Amino acid sequence: MRLVCAANVQAKQARVSSSMAPAARSLALLLRQPCWGKRLAAAQAYSATHSFQTSGYQQQSDPAGRTHEQPLQQEPREQQQAQQQQQQQQQQQQQQQQQQQQQVSTMQKQALSWQELHRAAQIAAWSGLCYVMPDELQARIQQQHAQLTLVAHGRNAFTGWFIVDGVVPHAHFCSTVRQRTAAGSRSSSNGGSRGGHISDDDADACAVPGGRRERFIFMRGVQWSAQDVDSTKLSQALMRLWPAHFPRIQPKTRNAATSSAAAKPGSSSSSSSSSNGKGTAGTAAVAAGAVPLVAHDGVAELAESMFDQLRPYFDQADDVGMPICFAGHSLGGSLAMLTIVQYQLQSRRRHSSCPSCYTFGSPPVLAHEQGGGGHRVLQALRLPSDCVKNFVLENDPVPRALLSVDPTFELLSSWGAVQGLLQLRQLLAGQGSPLSPGRFLFESVGQVHLIKWTPEGGSEVVPLDSHEIETELSFLAPKPGERRKADGSSSTAGSFMDAAATSDAGSSSSVAGGFGAALSKLVSPLKYAQYWLDHHHGSYAQELEAAALRGVKQQLVGQRQQQQQQQR
Incomplete structure (x- = not known):
């Protein structure tokens, strides 16, 4: 009886070993060792929780210890490969876009x-x-x-x-x-x-x-x-x-x-x-x-x-x-x-x-x-x-x-009502459209x-x-090294608009004070002359x-x- 069982095991091993995965080959080596009965029991216990894949078939074990060979399903693998290729293409496109942005910036x-x-x-x-x-x-x-x-x-x-x-x-x-x-x-x-x-x-x-x-x-x-x-x-x-x-x-x-x-x-x-x-x-x-x-x-x-x-x-x-x-x-x-x-x-x-x-x-x-x-x-x-x-x-x-740095556009966009209109324009016409928060x-x-x-x-x-x-x-953003007052107005502005803005600083909001200070830069006679001389x-x-x-x-x-x- 033992000889018959050994012959059956060796025949099955010869049939599968040519296309087995490395894990299955290692199991076949165990079966060749002495005390093969204990090794066979351990192998059956191992195979109950694992499935061995060959090049074209998959071995699955049932609770009784019997193995069944079924053809592999190739569709999931193809889908995974397609997904991986798509991910790689997306990564390459992102890298190319980053490189182009870096080149433009450089x-x-x-x-x-x-x-x-x-x-x-x-x-x-x-x-x-x-x-x-x-x-x-x-x-x-x-x-x-x-x-x-x-x-x-x-x-x-x-x-x-x-x-x-x-x-x-x-x-x-x-x-x-x-x-x-x-x-x-x-x-x-x-x-x-x-x-x-x-x-x-x-x-x-x-x-x-x-x-x-x-x-x-x-x-x-x-x-x-x-x-x-x-x-x-x-x-x-x-x-x-x-x-x-x-x-x-x-x-x-x-x-x-x-x-x-x-x-x-x-x-x-x-x-x-x-x-x-x-x-x-x-x-x-x-x-x-x-x-x-x-x-x-x-x-x-x-x-x-x-x-x-x-x-x-x-x-x-x-x-x-x-x-x-x-x-x-x-x-x-x-x-x-x-x-x-x-x-x-x-x-x-x-x-x-x-x-x-x-x-x-x-x-x-x-x-x-x-x-x-x-x-x-x-x-x-x-x-x-x-x-x-x-x-x-x-x-x-x-x-x-x-x-977007046009002084008039900056002054108007500092108002809350105008900001809401610009955001509404962006929702309706798109982010890059004219008269949006980021573009005049x-x-x-x-x-x-x-x-x-x-x-x-x-x-x-x-x-x-x-x-x-x-x-x-x-023109309205503070420049490095420019001395600023506590209410946000410029210390270099000397026009009547600046005086009005600073006198009402206690009762007006910071936005209004900044608006007056910014406007004073544009209407100051000295600044106005400097602007057109520079042009x-x-x-x-x-x-x-x-x-x-x-x-x-x-x-x-x-x-x-x-x-x-x-x-x-």
Whole structure:
């Protein structure tokens, strides 16, 4: 009887051991040992509470000790694998989104070198030439040390523009700085090491080779005194500030034939564009009419009316692979921002560098229709975040207009009733909609650089990321180092509104006191004069040049310290 049982056990072991799991194989080894009867009883007790899985079958034991082989159910495993794959994909998407946000924040937060500051200062100075008379423009351009060539200029009922080809003269900057430092000009009087003399050797050490020749398109801001300005038309356009889809006119498909026909007869583009038969890289990059953007309705109409007039000069630059830079002060910067959008949608450039845009004290006029930050606008256009640079002086109110830091919007949103209306608007239209708690009308697109001045450090350009714009650009939020009174009003405000707010501090709420103090900042005559002086285009050129000089001196100090360490 024992021999028969042993034979049965060995036969079953041989049949299952080839595909058993490791735990079942270890049990088979136990059965081969002496005292197999006790081992078999232990194995049966073990198998009563465990099931052994083979590659295609599952062994289950009943209370009587008999085993039954059943096919495995593969559906639960497939479902688990699908769930795991979905979780992995979600984790990868979250990681990619975090990396993109970090990249955007890092690029926005990156400080500018002295070469980039000098480039911005030079472009700001050139943009001021939009305000001179047309008959003086050629002579003023020839005075620049950049070998500028005037390509075209024009005016219409609301603005003026001109186009030049040239190179930003970095190599000439250090020698010019040395002369201005000796003369004691404003640009040398700013900075922590102001008044220091830059020698010829230092100028040669800082000099860099000349850059690539570019085509610069400059647009003028509001100039009510100009004789050719239609004040009524311009005022009506500026008042139509509600966001509208942009571009309002669907971009046309561009090719060499249409562009050569649009170019001036006898120009260089008419001959070169006829030989190019390929389509446009810009149009291929972004589907025409598919960008979810909104813009200032009135300014958008002005920008679209100018584009057909400027387009032949864009085509000329595209044909020869010349980079294009758009720039402007005040309203001119807003027009430049909308023009670069149209250019990106309709350009036919090939493998050339992306266009760039510089704005100086310009109000924002562009946003993504769903909100979410200005970086979404550049993502929709497939442009890098560093192609647009916005410069804001510390006391300039114009570039803060139509943002969430607009002083008027901040004052009104501090009221409880207005806060309730904004929250209701957010529930009905969505979080990123205009007139919501986090958004007024538009958003800052591209990099934002705040220009500050302190007696100790001089002019400094501070890059801001999307999370710092509201706090750093706000007129009403307390600035670091500003002395505050107990009721929340500013100690520097000296107007009658401040006196009224402080006299009623005992009976009024803190919100009302803060409202009066904030309003006093806006109506103070001294502050009002400072605001509009900072908005002047000359102030941007001077402060940026001073910041570039500060960067040159810092670089020289670092080089000298490295040389001293190497000598030691």
